[in-house]
Amino acid sequence: MKATKMFRAAEKPVLEDEDAGATPLCSGDAKADKKVGKALHKEIATLQEMLYAERNRKVLVVLQGVDCSGKDGTVHRLFSKINPMGLRPVRFDVPTSADLARDFLWRVHLQVPRTGEIAVFNRSHYEDVLHPVVYGTLDAGAMAHRYAQIRDFERMLAESGTVLLKVFLHISKDEQRRRLQDRIDDPEKHWKFDPSDLKHREQWDAFHAAYETAIMETDAPHAPWYIVPADSKPHRDIAVATLLAETLRGMHLAFPPGDPKLAKLKVK
């Protein structure tokens, strides 16, 4: 079964029912899996070069997930083989005052991929339909506006030649505890530890509920959501690489035909 089918979010996703520890794309043989990963990264690199050569469409990968779900690690692995000029990672941190002085899509629009590019958003406009819900800072009417605004924005991107791929990295509450504890137990990793992660962890169920609503409200054929089991890092990496490879294959990319005028040109 294709990963784009296997991980596609249900119409009304229930994260509690999704096994974060599943590893359907791993064979159980770590060496063999590594080989599969390498082949995928090579294929993605070739397809991205064709995307660049075509100079017409663009790809946007949105990575979301709770704290410690592995968004950074996923981006790092995707870069293994690809030309860095063709894959642009963008991290959306806490909005600046300049961001807050505009609508929430402003800073996101500034970073959409250009022709030939694959942009990977490490967090995104989806943060703006999570925190306001969990902490009750916006009411239902305002949230309804935001979901609709996201739908409109993503449809506009798709209509303008952007292929979208939205991934929720799904880890269990236990796995998050292990990863947070790791950062605390190793003094060299203290700089990575953010106390607000503990505050968010207290709202685990509320964040999951907000994600379920966001996914349900914004899933579309041209902007599909995938829920990837991510307790296992090797599985997460293979799953995201497979989703990206399948998406690129679906674009039927090819190098432009040669220019007959160049055939006999000799450089002096």
Added chain:
Amino acid sequence: MKATKMFRAAEKPVLEDEDAGATPLCSGDAKADKKVGKALHKEIATLQEMLYAERNRKVLVVLQGVDCSGKDGTVHRLFSKINPMGLRPVRFDVPTSADLARDFLWRVHLQVPRTGEIAVFNRSHYEDVLHPVVYGTLDAGAMAHRYAQIRDFERMLAESGTVLLKVFLHISKDEQRRRLQDRIDDPEKHWKFDPSDLKHREQWDAFHAAYETAIMETDAPHAPWYIVPADSKPHRDIAVATLLAETLRGMHLAFPPGDPKLAKLKVK
């Protein structure tokens, strides 16, 4: 001898006298060299992580060179191990009308590295002191202003915690011919071929002279120029990685000390 000494541009560099085919950092054993390269990439990745953890300084690598000198390939190799969020490649293409409506440093300033980041400029503000000289579109007075403006700009960056590293990838005229001919002979590479490369090639000596002047005018202890022999791609890659590694080592980076308050924290 350190690479930062070996490749440091002379006060009055004469590119004609520099052997583009030299490979002083290669051992002659391709396998051993590959191992050295891998170790360098790993070290750069660790040092960049420290730079990020420190959240204080930033690094700017400027890559310049004639067409086909390997700027893209160099960036690609530098990415082998590093966290992509920590190394940001920026390509400066032909200025847009929005760029041209401002001073030539405007679009460059927008892209300078942020705290913890290594930015790699694939072309840069130095294009603006090459073409106007070669094609005579600006007079000597205007050029004197530009050199001074670059000096001021780079000093300001250095004073604000940016460590600069400027690299001229030096290839021979013969090597450029081979690389251009390769793109012409392989129809699958025609999309990479830019007819203006042939036009620039006709001005080979004029471009070299403009580079010599630019390097001479803007070399400084806080913004040093290096001339890297780049006919050999393996040598070019090792040389640039070595220059970057030495530069990062010179910054005496370290992970911040652990936070004693976290010592006994248990995540629930």
